Amino acid sequence: MSKTMFMLALPIWLSLIAGCGYVSKSEYLEHINTIRIPPIEILDADFAYDEASQRGYDEVIHEKLIQRFNRKWRDGNDAEFTMRIQDYNLREHGFGPTGEPELLRMSLQIEYQFVDRVRNDIIDESDNYIQVHDFYIVPNRSEPMETVEQAKGLIVEELIEDLYNQLAEQW
Numbered sequence: 175m176s177k178t179m180f181m182l183a184l185p186i187w188l189s190l191i192a193g194c195g196y197v198s199k200s201e202y203l204e205h206i207n208t209i210r211i212p213p214i215e216i217l218d219a220d221f222a223y224d225e226a227s228q229r230g231y232d233e234v235i236h237e238k239l240i241q242r243f244n245r246k247w248r249d250g251n252d253a254e255f256t257m258r259i260q261d262y263n264l265r266e267h268g269f270g271p272t273g274e275p276e277l278l279r280m281s282l283q284i285e286y287q288f289v290d291r292v293r294n295d296i297i298d299e300s301d302n303y304i305q306v307h308d309f310y311i312v313p314n315r316s317e318p319m320e321t322v323e324q325a326k327g328l329i330v331e332e333l334i335e336d337l338y339n340q341l342a343e344q345w
Contacts, residue, residue: 226327243338257284
């Protein structure tokens with residue numbers, strides 16, 4: 175084999191041996207078959223009540239977390255995921271030509287812990303996870319206009335999907 179061929183084949187060979195760091199869904203936490211998600215705690219009263227469902231966000235988020243994580247694991251005690259919403263923030267983020275707000279930024283500060291009860295190990299935790307959702311409050315922008323209540327529903331959906339992908343699937 176010529177030196178040129180060897181130099182071209184070496185990176186391919188090394189990448190096959192080393193891999194890219196991706197952990198297959200089938201191998202990641204394969205010893206865990208069940209998960210327990212206790213009730214969610216919300217410390218900010220401004221994010222307490224979902225007008226659309228006429229329920230508290232603690233109940234809404236808890237139910238959606240269980241539904242999402244139960245696609246991979248059954249209810250049980252192999253793992254435990256706890257979550258607390260520490261802060262809710264809504265502020266103006268973008269302004270139109272007349273100085274009126276057009277874009278708002280909604281954020282949730284989350285504290286969570288994901289524990290492997292089989293191996294008695296913390297899989298992941300954060301005391302300052304931030305979920306952000308930007309949305310327009312005026313029509314005819316790059317994205318559809320949203321109300322604050324619609325944005326709250328979307329930030330909850332995005333939070334649950336992002337946490338699931340990060341913790342359960344390791345994407």
